[in-house]
Amino acid sequence: MSTNLANLLYLIPIAAFILALRFLSNPAHARRGNQIGAVGMLVAIVVTWIKIGTTSWWAIAVAMLIGGAFGAVAARRVKMTAMPQMVALFNGVGGGAAALIALAEVHRILPEPGAPKVDISVAIALSALIGAISFSGSMVAFAKLQELIGGRPITYPGQQFVNAGVFLIAVASGVALVSGVQHEWLLWVLVGSALLFGVLFVLPIGGADMPVVISLLNAFTGLAVAASGFELENNVLIVAGMLVGASGTLLTLLMGRAMNRSIANVLFGAFGQVTESAAAVAAGDGGSVRSATADDVAVMLAYAQKVVFVPGYGLAVAQAQHDVRQLADLLEAKGVEVSYAIHPVAGRMPGHMNVLLAEANVPYPQLKEMDEANPEFSRTDVALVVGANDVVNPDARNNQGSPIYGMPILNVDQSQAVVVLKRSMNPGFAGIENPLFYNPKTVMLFGDAKESIDKLIEDVKGL
Amino acid sequence: MSHNTLLVFELTILVLAIFLGFEVISKVPTLLHTPLMSGTNAIHGIVVVGAMVVLGAPHKDTFDWIVGFVAVVLGSANVVGGFVVTDRMLEMFKRREPPKEADASRDGQTDA
Numbered sequence: 210m211s212t213n214l215a216n217l218l219y220l221i222p223i224a225a226f227i228l229a230l231r232f233l234s235n236p237a238h239a240r241r242g243n244q245i246g247a248v249g250m251l252v253a254i255v256v257t258w259i260k261i262g263t264t265s266w267w268a269i270a271v272a273m274l275i276g277g278a279f280g281a282v283a284a285r286r287v288k289m290t291a292m293p294q295m296v297a298l299f300n301g302v303g304g305g306a307a308a309l310i311a312l313a314e315v316h317r318i319l320p321e322p323g324a325p326k327v328d329i330s331v332a333i334a335l336s337a338l339i340g341a342i343s344f345s346g347s348m349v350a351f352a353k354l355q356e357l358i359g360g361r362p363i364t365y366p367g368q369q370f371v372n373a374g375v376f377l378i379a380v381a382s383g384v385a386l387v388s389g390v391q392h393e394w395l396l397w398v399l400v401g402s403a404l405l406f407g408v409l410f411v412l413p414i415g416g417a418d419m420p421v422v423i424s425l426l427n428a429f430t431g432l433a434v435a436a437s438g439f440e441l442e443n444n445v446l447i448v449a450g451m452l453v454g455a456s457g458t459l460l461t462l463l464m465g466r467a468m469n470r471s472i473a474n475v476l477f478g479a480f481g482q483v484t485e486s487a488a489a490v491a492a493g494d495g496g497s498v499r500s501a502t503a504d505d506v507a508v509m510l511a512y513a514q515k516v517v518f519v520p521g522y523g524l525a526v527a528q529a530q531h532d533v534r535q536l537a538d539l540l541e542a543k544g545v546e547v548s549y550a551i552h553p554v555a556g557r558m559p560g561h562m563n564v565l566l567a568e569a570n571v572p573y574p575q576l577k578e579m580d581e582a583n584p585e586f587s588r589t590d591v592a593l594v595v596g597a598n599d600v601v602n603p604d605a606r607n608n609q610g611s612p613i614y615g616m617p618i619l620n621v622d623q624s625q626a627v628v629v630l631k632r633s634m635n636p637g638f639a640g641i642e643n644p645l646f647y648n649p650k651t652v653m654l655f656g657d658a659k660e661s662i663d664k665l666i667e668d669v670k671g672l
Numbered sequence: 673m674s675h676n677t678l679l680v681f682e683l684t685i686l687v688l689a690i691f692l693g694f695e696v697i698s699k700v701p702t703l704l705h706t707p708l709m710s711g712t713n714a715i716h717g718i719v720v721v722g723a724m725v726v727l728g729a730p731h732k733d734t735f736d737w738i739v740g741f742v743a744v745v746l747g748s749a750n751v752v753g754g755f756v757v758t759d760r761m762l763e764m765f766k767r768r769e770p771p772k773e774a775d776a777s778r779d780g781q782t783d784a
Contacts, residue, residue: 229715230697230708230711236703239704247714253718254720254724257724257725261725265728273720276752277752280748280754283753284757299757309723313743423709427713440722444685453716455693459693460705460708558705559705563704563705563706564706
């Protein structure tokens, strides 16, 4: 097959990918979009296969079988609560593939005199750099989310300088390659330091900032793939990679905005450090915490007109989404109006809570975004906070000294009563005190979220 | 096409893809941000095409071959895993499941 014909046929996957994204604008036909995307991918693979001809076709087949089988099994087995780490993993392998392509290309072309052209070597350096960062960064994100390593920020003195130094080494070897120093080891240095940088740059980022990191790494892999497209002069890689790059960038910005923090602050701010002063400010407030029993809360819920569930990462940890749905069904049967208020950065990836609740068969029209949910709280009888903390912290509105001051939050404190399901009074992930817990409107129901909800279900049934 | 003409052409489609990407993605509701991430994840699995080209090209030595082989493995894991996970997620987004339709007197229950 000629390159021209192949490029012409590559228009099919390009159109399919754009349609796949376009169809995601509405949950009713999003799934069909994904299927169209998959068919497009199949066309791209078949066209490429025919174009390559018979050279090492069996090696390609074996490699695809191994990778495909791994991907299929992992994707089928994973629980919905483990979705963030699965996305991180698949993101990482894509970045890794882009970096490997750069290595192979350099190994193949370097000894030729006069080669390669400047733009090709720029593309090679970029895809190796970004791909390697994305690979190792995603693997660290995976390890954090899978709790193979601690989710808390890991910091040490001089961290920024070490990171900057490692990054500079990577960039310097890239520049050297582009300017015509033709040594293969330069690319190895580049890839090695980029891998190290990926690890160092994700390590200090705390679990609550994971939505930003995951979407940023997603953008990185897209950009690395687009760079591979320039390297191999392949249109479909350029377009598809750049679509993903644009998407990931936009999502990253949205996540940053939802936390009222610049991306630089998330990436380099090492969030854990600001907490001591903030804790001191909040401790002055005093006030007492009211704790309630499940019976009390069940009565509140059952005789309410409108109940809003506010899920957070604690819901995912306790895997309580099905129980929440059961409770909501019971309440609806009693004539209570039920909805769910979802903060954009609740959980560990963009939209994490929506997926969990969808898994529990919550109809998606009941899932309200922040802008839609906030005006509703003033006419809500009970806001039931399940494992959320920072996203309902009124300090974000009121306390200028708070590290999360300015972050848009769900205004649960405007409802008639607030019930907070929480393991204990330990401050949340970021270690920030939450005055919501001391609000006279608030009652706390201590214990594992899943067990508490199950108790509530029993008690509501008994009423 | 000369090399430079090709480069300019490639840069053109790159810039168009950036704008198209922003345009299309800004219409995705926050409800579907996880499937969006996972779906775009699957799309960047297109890197497998590049990996196939590398593995299929006449290789210089074993090193070249091994790197290409691993790249194809990673790329196809990316493609298959990405699409399957996204499909599993999107399958779950429903307006209201069928058995509930009888007791729900709300609008829009056509698409369960």
